[in-house]
Amino acid sequence: MTDKVLMKGNEALAEAAIMAGCRHYFGYPITPQTEVAAYMAKRMPKIGGTFLQAESEIAAINMVYGVASAGFRVMTSSSSPGIALKSEGLSYLAGADLPALVINVQRGGPGLGGIQPSQSDYFQATKAGGHGDFRMIVLAPASVQEMADLTVKGFDLADKYRMTSMILADGTMGQMMEPVSLNYGEPTKYDKSWAVTGTECARPHNIVNSLFLQPDELEKFNFIRYERYKQIEENETMYEEYMMEDAEICVVAFGISARVAKNAIVQARAEGIKVGMIRPITLWPFPKAPMLKASEKVHTFISVEMSMGQMIEDIELAIRCRRPVKLCNRVGGMIPSPDQVYASIVETAKEGGAQ
Amino acid sequence: MSTRQILIAGFGGQGILFAGKFLAYKGLMEDKQVSWLPSYGPEMRGGTASCSVIISDEPVGSPIVSTPDLLVAMNLPSLDKYESSVVPGGTIIVDSTLIERKVARDDVNVVYIPATGLASENGMPTLANMIIVGKILKLYDEFNMEGVNAALGKVISARHQDMLQFNLKAMELGADA
Amino acid sequence: MVVFEKPKALADVSMHYCPGCTHGIVHRLVAEVLDELGIEGKTVGVAPVGCSVMAYNYFNCDMVEAAHGRAPAVATGLKRAMPDRVIFTYQGDGDLASIGTAETVHAAARNENITIIFINNAIYGMTGGQMAPTSLPGQVTQTSPYGRDTSHCGFPVKVCEMLSQLDGPEYLERVAVNNVKNVKNAKKAIKKAFENQLAGKGFSLVEVVSSCPTNWGMTPKKALEWIDEKMIPYYPLGVYKDRTAAKEQGGE
Numbered sequence: 001m002t003d004k005v006l007m008k009g010n011e012a013l014a015e016a017a018i019m020a021g022c023r024h025y026f027g028y029p030i031t032p033q034t035e036v037a038a039y040m041a042k043r044m045p046k047i048g049g050t051f052l053q054a055e056s057e058i059a060a061i062n063m064v065y066g067v068a069s070a071g072f073r074v075m076t077s078s079s080s081p082g083i084a085l086k087s088e089g090l091s092y093l094a095g096a097d098l099p100a101l102v103i104n105v106q107r108g109g110p111g112l113g114g115i116q117p118s119q120s121d122y123f124q125a126t127k128a129g130g131h132g133d134f135r136m137i138v139l140a141p142a143s144v145q146e147m148a149d150l151t152v153k154g155f156d157l158a159d160k161y162r163m164t165s166m167i168l169a170d171g172t173m174g175q176m177m178e179p180v181s182l183n184y185g186e187p188t189k190y191d192k193s194w195a196v197t198g199t200e201c202a203r204p205h206n207i208v209n210s211l212f213l214q215p216d217e218l219e220k221f222n223f224i225r226y227e228r229y230k231q232i233e234e235n236e237t238m239y240e241e242y243m244m245e246d247a248e249i250c251v252v253a254f255g256i257s258a259r260v261a262k263n264a265i266v267q268a269r270a271e272g273i274k275v276g277m278i279r280p281i282t283l284w285p286f287p288k289a290p291m292l293k294a295s296e297k298v299h300t301f302i303s304v305e306m307s308m309g310q311m312i313e314d315i316e317l318a319i320r321c322r323r324p325v326k327l328c329n330r331v332g333g334m335i336p337s338p339d340q341v342y343a344s345i346v347e348t349a350k351e352g353g354a355q
Numbered sequence: 356m357s358t359r360q361i362l363i364a365g366f367g368g369q370g371i372l373f374a375g376k377f378l379a380y381k382g383l384m385e386d387k388q389v390s391w392l393p394s395y396g397p398e399m400r401g402g403t404a405s406c407s408v409i410i411s412d413e414p415v416g417s418p419i420v421s422t423p424d425l426l427v428a429m430n431l432p433s434l435d436k437y438e439s440s441v442v443p444g445g446t447i448i449v450d451s452t453l454i455e456r457k458v459a460r461d462d463v464n465v466v467y468i469p470a471t472g473l474a475s476e477n478g479m480p481t482l483a484n485m486i487i488v489g490k491i492l493k494l495y496d497e498f499n500m501e502g503v504n505a506a507l508g509k510v511i512s513a514r515h516q517d518m519l520q521f522n523l524k525a526m527e528l529g530a531d532a
Numbered sequence: 533m534v535v536f537e538k539p540k541a542l543a544d545v546s547m548h549y550c551p552g553c554t555h556g557i558v559h560r561l562v563a564e565v566l567d568e569l570g571i572e573g574k575t576v577g578v579a580p581v582g583c584s585v586m587a588y589n590y591f592n593c594d595m596v597e598a599a600h601g602r603a604p605a606v607a608t609g610l611k612r613a614m615p616d617r618v619i620f621t622y623q624g625d626g627d628l629a630s631i632g633t634a635e636t637v638h639a640a641a642r643n644e645n646i647t648i649i650f651i652n653n654a655i656y657g658m659t660g661g662q663m664a665p666t667s668l669p670g671q672v673t674q675t676s677p678y679g680r681d682t683s684h685c686g687f688p689v690k691v692c693e694m695l696s697q698l699d700g701p702e703y704l705e706r707v708a709v710n711n712v713k714n715v716k717n718a719k720k721a722i723k724k725a726f727e728n729q730l731a732g733k734g735f736s737l738v739e740v741v742s743s744c745p746t747n748w749g750m751t752p753k754k755a756l757e758w759i760d761e762k763m764i765p766y767y768p769l770g771v772y773k774d775r776t777a778a779k780e781q782g783g784e
Contacts, residue, residue, distance in 0.1 A: 004383060005509075006376070006379055006380055006383060006389070006391065006509070024609070024612060024613055026609070050612045050613070052608070052612065054605070054638075055634050055635070055637075055638035056634055058602065058605070058634075058635075059602070059605040059608075059634065059635050059638065060605075062598065062599060062602035062605035062606050062609070062635070063605050063606070063608050063609035063612070064609060065596075065598070065599075065602075065605075065606050065609060066578075066596070066605065066606040066607060066608060066609020066610040066611075066612075066613070067609040067610070067612065067613040068609075069576075069596045069606070069609070069610060070576075070609075070610055070613045070614050070617075072613045074609070074613070088599055089599065089602075092598075092599045096597070172392060172418065172419070175392060175393055176390055176391060176392040176393075176418050177376065177379060177390070177391040177392075178389065178390050178391070178415070178418070179383050179388075179389060196576045196594035196595065196596055196610070197576075197594065197614065197617070198573055198574040198575065198576060198593070198594055198614075198617050199572070199573050199592070199593060199594055200573040200574065201572055201573035202573070205543075205591070205592050205593055205594050205595060206594045206595075207588045207589075207594070207595045207596075207597070208595070208596040208597065209588055209595075209596070209597040210597065211585060211586075211597055256417075256418075256419075259415075259416055259417045259418060260416070260417040260419070262416040262417070263416040263417045266416065335419060337419075337421050338416070338417055338421075339421075
């Protein structure tokens with residue numbers, strides 16, 4: 001028998017956050033991530049932590065900003081329209097170099113959209129989290145186990161690089177149950193001498209701030225931040241390669257789309273089609289290098305995503321448009337079926353890259 | 356068995372999700388790979404509810420069951436909606452207390468069981484779901500008590516331990532029906 | 533013998549405020565209170581967006597610069613994470629009573645154990661004199677060039693009166709800093725607002741009726757007189773809520 005337990009993705013994520021040392025959670029109700037808040041509401045009071053239902057998404061992210069300023073691990077979770085409201089706070093967190101973890105359990109959009117799973121916040125997460133030049137580390141779990149593991153990883157990366165980590169999940173990842181085992185060591189401690197914990201009149205005051213009225217000074221901070229981003233691109237990119245050794249067709253998919261694509265790839269392989277997959281685990285930094293490398297052997301890429309084609313642009317950039325990239329997608333809360341992905345693979349195999 | 360794809364569907368409140376959770380946990384206790392995925396949203400509040408359960412020897416790919424090996428239909432809309440999706444040679448279990456019509460397909464195995472009626476007659480009106488679970492275990496010859504007890508221990512919370520016996524009895528009823 | 537010196541909690545830098553602006557007075561009062569209560573080392577202040585945005589440079593305690601209107605939410609996070617620290621926000625009227633209304637109201641409703649210093653000078657100063665939520669009816673500003681027309685853009689927000697309707701807040705008082713007597717009262721109120729936090733009593737807000745000679749288009753002296761003539765009649769000074777006092781008097 002196993003030591004694993006069945007947990008919903010949202011709950012595994014919440015428990016993993018607590019195990020990572022997060023004792024402060026602020027949120028606002030929105031489907032389909034409510035389980036995270038409900039879990040925190042139950043657990044936090046019992047372990048001396050804070051759960052607070054904020055008056056708005058905006059207040060929640062600013063409470064996160066406050067706790068992060070004090071140097072504690074802190075998180076908030078929401079779903080697409082709520083993340084849009086938080087974008088002001090995301091920009092300020094970046095401008096003040098504060099670590100935080102933000103969860104987006106995506107739903108269909110734009111506008112109020114729907115409540116079914118979606119991946120259409122890809123641009124928002126990887127390119128336009130808010131105003132100004134900044135990045136967030138974007139982690140895309142494809143299982144309940146990864147919902148938990150990437151949460152712990154997200155806190156570590158946030159602390160290490162003093163920035164926001166975002167878990168970009170979707171309704172299926174949040175709602176599904178799978179076996180998980182939550183075994184993490186003691187949370188790693190990071191230097192937080194910058195935090196505003198009170199000077200005790202023994203050191204110069206710390207200031208957490210994103211305002212720099214002198215343009216040369218502001219430019220300098222942007223340069224420094226982007227140097228850090230460069231290190232992250234070099235050191236923290238994560239992806240999974242699946243059956244890529246001899247692949248002539250490369251599927252690129254993340255999250256639930258990657259799970260669906262795996263079924264289709266198994267089916268196509270049984271028919272003798274040489275197809276594999278690169279699954280980005282970090283969407284920013286995007287795994288450009290393995291894709292560029294794959295483009296030497298692969299004749300066509302297929303981007304399987306639950307958006308109108310957002311990640312496909314990053315694939316084209318990564319492979320410098322050397323190969324055609326096809327889009328296989330569903331949107332609005334619809335999930336591509338293995339059959340749809342299989343059909344796209346078969347069609348691509350027939351074309352053989354002749355376009 | 357390599358992979359079993361199960362879709363359980365009915366009204367919210369019939370214990371659809373619970374039945375699925377039990378089956379998934381039983382698979383887990385037997386060292387299988389499992390996934391459980393509910394429909395969510397307004398459907399939770401009295402409309403049609405369904406859940407996908409996959410039990411496999413291999414890592415589970417997509418957790419969404421779109422072509423089930425086994426469909427459990429606990430109301431008519433569910434049978435209407437999913438009948439055609441079952442793989443040829445698959446199985447459909449119909450709660451014949453609530454669904455009057457017969458399954459139209461002839462390329463699938465069909466089991467009619469008056470689960471809701473049986474549940475009321477035996478003083479356990481909320482356990483039609485577990486009567487059907489008993490039937491599933493019987494059909495697939497997977498009624499080993501070790502797995503059943505372990506899974507029940509996981510899905511029934513400590514303060515509802517008194518429900519354990521009722522659940523076991525419901526499963527026995529289903530197995531014999 | 534030293535007869536007058538800068539409070540220790542006030543940084544030894546020159547401020548950017550306009551001549552005659554009362555921000556300097558209120559900064560000094562806050563710093564004196566931090567000194568007198570001996571809490572500078574365990575205090576974290578939150579600066580707003582507005583004229584006092586750079587307050588983070590003027591206080592020697594640790595400081596956080598918040599997004600526009602969000603200071604009460606940021607302070608909530610700070611206080612929840614560090615209940616033994618003293619957390620205050622310093623906000624203007626645009627910040628607190630317009631874009632940050634929700635954060636203000638809900639921090640008050642939660643009786644969040646923080647101190648808020650609210651500067652009401654009836655105008656947006658930093659951006660050059662636009663109509664504020666607290667601009668008086670008829671008041672001429674850059675964005676109400678024909679005077680604030682209440683049939684078009686509504687009435688001023690009276691923050692103390694509004695918040696006093698809530699069960700949450702511990703202490704709400706409106707003061708002014710346009711003459712020596714008022715400044716002395718303002719200091720008492722500010723001190724009380726910090727003492728309340730130290731005693732764990734909860735949300736304490738001091739609204740300071742202030743002047744903005746530059747954007748009001750007046751001399752500093754005339755601006756101080758205008759406070760008496762126009763501002764205070766519309767925004768009467770006094771205690772709007774004091775739960776502890778009410779309890780002591782058996783009123784609650």
